[in-house]
Amino acid sequence: MILVLVDHDRGELDPLSLRALTAARKLGQDVEAVVIGKDGAGVAGVVGEYGAKVLHVAAHADITDYTPQASGRSLKDLVGKLNPAAVIAAGSPRGNEQLAHLAAFLDAPMASDCSSITLGTPHVVQRARWAGNLIEEANVHSPLLIASIFPFSVESESANASAATVSEFEPTLEASDTVVRILSRDSGESKSGGVTLTDAKVIISGGRGVGGPEGFSKLEELASLMEGTVGCSRVVTASGWRPHAEQVGQTGSKVAPDLYIACGISGAMQHIAGMKNSKTIVVINTDPEAPILNYADYAIIGDLHQVLPALTSAVRAAKG
Amino acid sequence: MDVLVCLKRVPLAGGTLILTPDAKDIETKHLGFGISPHEENAVEAGVQLVEQMGGSLTLLTLGPSDAEEQLRAQLAIGATRAVLLETDGQEWDPQATAAALVDAINAEETKFDLIIFGAESVDSAGYQIHVRVAHALNRPIVTNVKAMKIENGIASCERVVATGREHYEAPLPAIVTVRDGLNIPRYPSVPGRMQARKKPVDMKKAEPSVPKLEKLNLTIAPSKSTGAEILGNGAEAVPALVEVLKKIGAL
Ligand SMILES: Cc1cc2nc3c(=O)[nH]c(=O)nc-3n(C[C@H](O)[C@H](O)[C@H](O)COP(=O)(O)OP(=O)(O)OC[C@H]3O[C@@H](n4cnc5c(N)ncnc54)[C@H](O)[C@@H]3O)c2cc1C
Ligand SMILES: Nc1ncnc2c1ncn2[C@@H]1O[C@H](COP(=O)(O)O)[C@@H](O)[C@H]1O
Numbered sequence: 091m092i093l094v095l096v097d098h099d100r101g102e103l104d105p106l107s108l109r110a111l112t113a114a115r116k117l118g119q120d121v122e123a124v125v126i127g128k129d130g131a132g133v134a135g136v137v138g139e140y141g142a143k144v145l146h147v148a149a150h151a152d153i154t155d156y157t158p159q160a161s162g163r164s165l166k167d168l169v170g171k172l173n174p175a176a177v178i179a180a181g182s183p184r185g186n187e188q189l190a191h192l193a194a195f196l197d198a199p200m201a202s203d204c205s206s207i208t209l210g211t212p213h214v215v216q217r218a219r220w221a222g223n224l225i226e227e228a229n230v231h232s233p234l235l236i237a238s239i240f241p242f243s244v245e246s247e248s249a250n251a252s253a254a255t256v257s258e259f260e261p262t263l264e265a266s267d268t269v270v271r272i273l274s275r276d277s278g279e280s281k282s283g284g285v286t287l288t289d290a291k292v293i294i295s296g297g298r299g300v301g302g303p304e305g306f307s308k309l310e311e312l313a314s315l316m317e318g319t320v321g322c323s324r325v326v327t328a329s330g331w332r333p334h335a336e337q338v339g340q341t342g343s344k345v346a347p348d349l350y351i352a353c354g355i356s357g358a359m360q361h362i363a364g365m366k367n368s369k370t371i372v373v374i375n376t377d378p379e380a381p382i383l384n385y386a387d388y389a390i391i392g393d394l395h396q397v398l399p400a401l402t403s404a405v406r407a408a409k410g
Numbered sequence: 411m412d413v414l415v416c417l418k419r420v421p422l423a424g425g426t427l428i429l430t431p432d433a434k435d436i437e438t439k440h441l442g443f444g445i446s447p448h449e450e451n452a453v454e455a456g457v458q459l460v461e462q463m464g465g466s467l468t469l470l471t472l473g474p475s476d477a478e479e480q481l482r483a484q485l486a487i488g489a490t491r492a493v494l495l496e497t498d499g500q501e502w503d504p505q506a507t508a509a510a511l512v513d514a515i516n517a518e519e520t521k522f523d524l525i526i527f528g529a530e531s532v533d534s535a536g537y538q539i540h541v542r543v544a545h546a547l548n549r550p551i552v553t554n555v556k557a558m559k560i561e562n563g564i565a566s567c568e569r570v571v572a573t574g575r576e577h578y579e580a581p582l583p584a585i586v587t588v589r590d591g592l593n594i595p596r597y598p599s600v601p602g603r604m605q606a607r608k609k610p611v612d613m614k615k616a617e618p619s620v621p622k623l624e625k626l627n628l629t630i631a632p633s634k635s636t637g638a639e640i641l642g643n644g645a646e647a648v649p650a651l652v653e654v655l656k657k658i659g660a661l
Contacts, residue, residue, distance in 0.1 A: 099573070156576075158553070183529075183554050183571075186537035193538060194545035199505060199622035202537045212624070218631075219534055223427055224436070225631050226534075229624040238537075269550045270580055277574040288572045292660065316660065324447075327591065334556075334591030335570060340532065341447050341590035349660045358424045366633070370658050372651065373638060381425060383638045388654050392644035400645035404652045408661050 091120045093172060095165065095179035095188060096137055096145075100155065101129040103136060106180035106239075108246035111140040113239045114178045115249060117209055122146065123254060124168055126161040126188070127153045131256055138254035140246065145254035146172075148261050156184065157271035162191020164261035169196070169234065171259075175209055176235035181218075185238050193236050200236040201228060205243035209235065218243075221340035221363030242346060242367040285319045287336060292318025292349045295338055295365070296326060299354015299375065299394055303331040308398040309353060315405055321345065321365075323355050339364035353394040357382025374398070411465035411560070413456040414522040416511060416540070417449040417484065419477040420533045433627045445480050447590040448528030454595040455588060456526055457488035459560060466490040466520065472510050474499040478611055486598035486606035493518075495616040501534065503621035508542035510616050515547065524565060527587040529554050536623075540587045550580040553587040 092114040097104040114121045123142035125133060127149070134145045148164035165177060165188065177192060179185035181203045193200035205225065206216040212229040218240045219226050230237075287293065294313040296306055306320060313320050321338040322331070338345055340360040350368035355361060357380055365371070366385050373382050373389040374397045383389055390397050421441040428437040445453075456467040469484055469492040471477050481492040495510050502510070515522070525547075527540035544551035556575075557568040565584050569576045570591075580586070598606070641650040655661040 159551075183537075187541065187553050190538040190541035191545075194542045197505070199503070200536070200538055201623060203535060214626075219628070220423070220427065220436075220532070221535070223631055225629045227626045227629075229626060231620075231622045231624065266548065266550070270552055270578055272576045273579060274577045275574055276577075286572050324590075328594070330594070337591070349655070349658065359427065360424070362633075370654075370660070371638075372654070378640070385633055386638035388641055388651065389638040390641050390643070390647040390651060392647065396645045397648065400648045401651060404648050405655070405661065408652055408656070 091122055091172065091174045092117055093168065093174040093177045094121060094123045094142060095177065095185065096123045096125050096130070096133055097180060097182065097184050098125055098130045098133060101132050103133045104180065104182065104184070105246070106182050106185070106241055108136070108140050109241065109244045110178050110180045110185070110239045111137060111142060112246045113207070113244045115141040117176070117207060119175060122172070122174070124148065124165065126164050127155070134256050135253045138252055139248050139250065141249035141251055142254045145256050147256060147258045149258050150260055150263055152263055152268045155272045157268050158184070158187045159191050159270060160261070160263055160267040161188040162195050163263055163267045165192040166195040167261045168259065174234070176207070176237060179238050181238035181240050189236050189238055196234070198232050198234055198236060199230050201230055202238045203240040204237045205240045207235070207237055221360065223359050223363060241344065285317065287319055287321055287338070287343045287345055290319040290345070290347050292316045293321045293338070293345060293347045294318060294351045294353065295321035295323070295355060296353045297323035297355030298325040300326070300331070305395065306332060308395065308402070312398060312402045312405065315402060315409070318347070318349070323361050352382055352386070353398065355382055356380050357385060411459055411463040411524070412468070412520045412522045413459055413465065414468045414470055414515065414525045415449070415452045415456045415489070416470050416525065416527050417445045417452065417480065418471060418531050419443055419473045419480045420446055420531065427630060429628055429630065433629065434625065435628070443476070443480065445484070446528050446532030448530065448532070448588060450595040451588050451590055451592040452526040452528055453484045453487055453489060454593045455558065458593065459524070460488070463560070468493065468518070468520065468522070470511060470514060471495065472502065472507055472616055473497060475613070481611055482606050483598065485609045486602040487596060488602065491609055492611045494611055494613050496613055497616050497618065500618065501625070502618060503623040504536045504538050505542065505622055506619045508539045508546065511539070511543055512546040514614070515543070521583065523582045524560070525549070525585045527585065529587045529589045540585060544585045549583055549585050551585040551587070552578045552580050555586045555588045556591055558586060558588070558592065
């Protein structure tokens with residue numbers, strides 16, 4: 091049996107978990123899911139649809155919100171009871187963190203960001219390195235495989251199955267497990283049209299070629315016209331032209347919008363890592379040799395300061 | 411306030427990666443070395459804390475003897491001293507690395523109030539060495555921190571997520587892992603560089619163990635090989651782009 095940790099935020103399912111469920115199903119064993127916290131029980135319908143027969147719910151009075159070490163402890167308890175062949179989660183910050191707590195409790199190996207898994211003795215995985223620019227093949231020497239799934243290596247596919255049976259259990263927590271947990275939240279700085287980088291369907295992204303903070307108004311105008319948002323390269327955030335929250339890439343956000351327009355961005359490996367899964371990539375760059383062209387679908391060779399205003403008027407005209 | 415920062419020597423690769431003939435590593439003949447941006451933020455945070463509150467900042471790395479170069483570069487930013495756990499140059503798996511770091515931390519006379527890690531190493535990105543160290547030392551850990559304050563013996567931390575910011579607290583002694591964007595790391599000054607040459611770096615030999623996560627080989631991930639369709643030059647190419655946007659349904 092494969093146990094999939096399904097992540098949720100106050101009851102709302104993380105869609106990356108569906109990709110993890112899809113990846114787990116491909117291993118050819120029964121799939122069961124686990125959520126941490128009573129609030130998570132509501133996901134039984136969709137995790138069932140995506141192939142989990144049972145949804146285990148870790149319910150405990152001290153788990154009222156995200157509490158990563160308590161998640162690790164709950165997973166450990168469940169692994170002890172169910173003896174799965176693998177515990178799998180999404181390769182998201184939360185997925186990796188909770189699995190790392192499990193791995194630390196068991197002193198067992200953990201393979202993060204896997205794009206392929208073959209169960210066996212040893213287990214063999216392919217995992218992303220350098221933010222997906224390299225693929226590592228590795229043996230995992232442990233009866234239990236603990237692995238997270240590289241977010242863009244699998245699309246979620248429904249199994250059209252019925253709701254999972256809910257099975258509640260109470261983990262045996264220690265006081266130290268609940269010390270670190272979410273105490274409060276602030277909603278994000280409201281961005282253009284309220285679209286966040288990771289949800290945006292259209293991202294107009296700028297790099298050093300934009301030349302300074304003022305130049306970004308051209309990107310903002312097009313972004314709001316297309317109901318998208320502005321992104322940028324690390325040079326831009328490191329120069330203080332734009333807030334760090336807009337950085338795309340290995341150390342910024344990983345995005346996969348329908349349309350990514352890269353303006354004045356050269357295409358360093360670390361930037362590509364964050365946007366190469368975009369559906370359509372358009373480049374505006376003065377340099378016909380810029381490496382980003384190797385990853386793009388379409389390009390205009392030219393000065394973004396001339397191309398963008400013309401594009402904005404044309405888009406406005408086309409929208410009528 | 412005694413702070414420890416754990417960092418890792420990594421090649422500074424920006425463009426295309428090339429593999430060694432045995433496909434076990436990336437070819438570094440033509441590359442410089444550094445540490446990952448997250449860890450630069452970790453050192454900057456440590457320097458700022460010691461500036462504000464006094465105390466010491468120690469750096470710790472497990473790596474080849476050449477990692478002294480990265481330690482000296484960060485000593486120049488303002489760290490007090492460094493410890494280098496010397497390997498034969500092979501990368502260790504996360505469990506072995508964490509165990510060696512834990513032994514080294516336990517062997518220190520200083521009981522560090524705060525240990526700072528990068529959120530993930532930029533080359534292997536295992537997302538775990540810090541959590542393993544936290545468990546072994548029985549300390550609370552907050553990961554992916556983008557803003558931090560130390561007040562009344564508590565590390566008050568913020569994590570940025572798609573929906574906004576989450577607030578966490580960890581009583582000291584604690585561990586935090588930080589992300590690019592936490593602060594803007596300073597450049598070393600000339601006097602800083604001079605002083606760094608004289609600051610102590612303790613070298614200790616580290617004995618490897620059999621890896622449980624055993625790297626077999628590497629391959630370069632495929633990219634779109636067709637390349638971009640060039641729509642034209644300058645503003646004149648805009649109508650062609652508008653057609654494309656209509657075709658893909660963006661307009
Ligand atoms: C460990 C590590 C992690 C990193 N993480 C990230 C990350 O998360 N995100 C990230 O982006 N980078 C990251 N970087 C930095 C990355 O290596 C590059 O330095 C950075 O992406 C380059 O930004 P850029 O393309 O804006 O600038 P440059 O590389 O300087 O490119 C500028 C481009 O603009 C073009 N240009 C100039 N003027 C114009 C004009 N008027 N019109 C049109 N085009 C013009 C030029 O032809 C050039 O192609 C990381 C680096 C390291 C070492
Ligand atoms: N060899 C090493 N020596 C010291 N610290 C390390 C080493 N490898 C990783 N780390 C630290 O652990 C963090 C997480 O690494 P990882 O688990 O590989 O993603 C890094 O950002 C570093 O702070």
